[in-house]
Amino acid sequence: xxGVTQFPSHSVIEKGQTVTLRCDPISGHDNLYWYRRVxxxxxxxxxxxxxxxxQDESGMPNNRFLAERTGGTYSTLKVQxxxxxxxxxxxxxxxxxxxxxxxxxFGPGTRLTVL
Amino acid sequence: xxxxxxxxQSLIVQKGGxxxxxxxxxxxxxxxxxxxxxxxxxxPALLIAIRPDVSEKKEGRFTISFNKSAKQFSLHIMDSQPGxxxxxxxxxxxxxxxxGTALIFGKGTTLSVSS
Numbered sequence: 001x002x003g004v005t006q007f008p009s010h011s012v013i014e015k016g017q018t019v020t021l022r023c024d025p026i027s028g029h030d031n032l033y034w035y036r037r038v039x040x041x042x043x044x045x046x047x048x049x050x051x052x053x054x055q056d057e058s059g060m061p062n063n064r065f066l067a068e069r070t071g072g073t074y075s076t077l078k079v080q081x082x083x084x085x086x087x088x089x090x091x092x093x094x095x096x097x098x099x100x101x102x103x104x105x106f107g108p109g110t111r112l113t114v115l
Numbered sequence: 116x117x118x119x120x121x122x123x124q125s126l127i128v129q130k131g132g133x134x135x136x137x138x139x140x141x142x143x144x145x146x147x148x149x150x151x152x153x154x155x156x157x158x159p160a161l162l163i164a165i166r167p168d169v170s171e172k173k174e175g176r177f178t179i180s181f182n183k184s185a186k187q188f189s190l191h192i193m194d195s196q197p198g199x200x201x202x203x204x205x206x207x208x209x210x211x212x213x214x215g216t217a218l219i220f221g222k223g224t225t226l227s228v229s230s
Contacts, residue, residue, distance in 0.1 A: 004158070033217060042119070043159070043204060045217035056217060091158055095216075104218060106151075106158030 002026065004107035006092050012113045018080040021110045023092030025074070031055075031095040032075050033104060034067060038088040046090075049075060061086075082114045118142055119207050121221025128228050134192040136224045138205035141186060145207040149218070150179065150190050153202045162203070163190070195228045202226070 005024045013019050025032045034046040046065070047057040051072035060067070064083070069075040079086055089111050093104040120139045128134045138148075147166060151159035165172045165179040165188065172179045178191040192199055202225050206218040 031216070035218075035220075040222070042121075042222045043218075043220040045219065048217055059217070093158075103149075103161050103164075106160065108156065108158045 004092055004094050004105050006090075006107040006110050008110060009108065010111045010113075012115065013082055014115055015084055016081045018078065019082055019112060021077045021079075021090050021092075021112070023075045023077070023107060025092070025094030026105055029094035029096055029105075030072070031097065031102075031104075032069060033093040033095075034075070034077055035091040035093065035106075036088050037091065037109075038085075043091065046077075079112075082112075084114050087112055087114045118219045119205060119221045121205050121224060123224060124222065125225045126227070128192075128195045128226065130195065130197060130228055130230045132195050132228075134190075134195045134199065134226055134228070136190045136203055136205070136226070137187065138189065138221050139185075139187045140207050142207070142209070143186070144209050145219075147208040148179070148181065148188050149206050149208075150177075151204040151206060151220075153204065153223075159204055192226075195226075197228045197230050200226055200228050 007022045030051050032049040035043050037043045045059040048055045049069045052069050066078045089109040091109045093106045095102040095104045149164035150162045152162040153159040163174050163177050165181050176193045181188045202223045204223045205221040
């Protein structure tokens with residue numbers, strides 16, 4: 001079974017540019033999460049999809065961040081325009097179903113550097 | 116405000132020794148406490164998890180000790196091996212019927228096991 005995949009693995013952009021990160025969850029997983037780790041800090045929750053619907057987006061930092069999950073499959077996270085403080089590692093995770101103690105499987109992350 | 120506090124930030128242990136990482140929390144609505152292990156270039160992977168109605172859980176060389184009254188939990192790695200060198204994150208999750216099922220992470224502990 002393929003794990004969670006993320007693309008690209010690294011992205012270096014200038015301040016003010018736009019970047020789109022992609023996550024492909026494990027097939028059949030309804031739940032998809034985005035997290036971010038800024039260097040030296042904790043991994044922080046950004047938002048949670050159940051299929052194509054946003055269940056919880058309380059962690060999104062501001063309206064420069066836009067997440068979508070068309071058709072309930074892969075998800076994209078767009079940052080427009082990017083700022084220096086957006087630098088960090090963006091993780092995507094998926095789990096089989098909501099509730100219970102379902103394990104969240106993490107992707108390898110996308111390292112975003114904003115110069 | 117950090118909801119899950121993890122210590123130490125880094126840890127060096129001799130091969131064969133015991134590694135101990137501690138976490139503390141405040142929110143009594145947390146109902147699930149996983150530990151994640153992350154190797155360089157990889158995403159976090161679930162190592163072991165515990166529910167608050169259990170005081171200890173052991174899986175091989177890894178043990179979680181949970182103290183509900185003190186709101187603390189810890190990871191013990193017995194007979195630590197160089198292959199255990201990684202970053203370890205404790206986490207907590209709110210009950211599934213409150214604000215989704217996002218994980219709240221500690222800042223991580225970088226463990227180095229010297230041979």
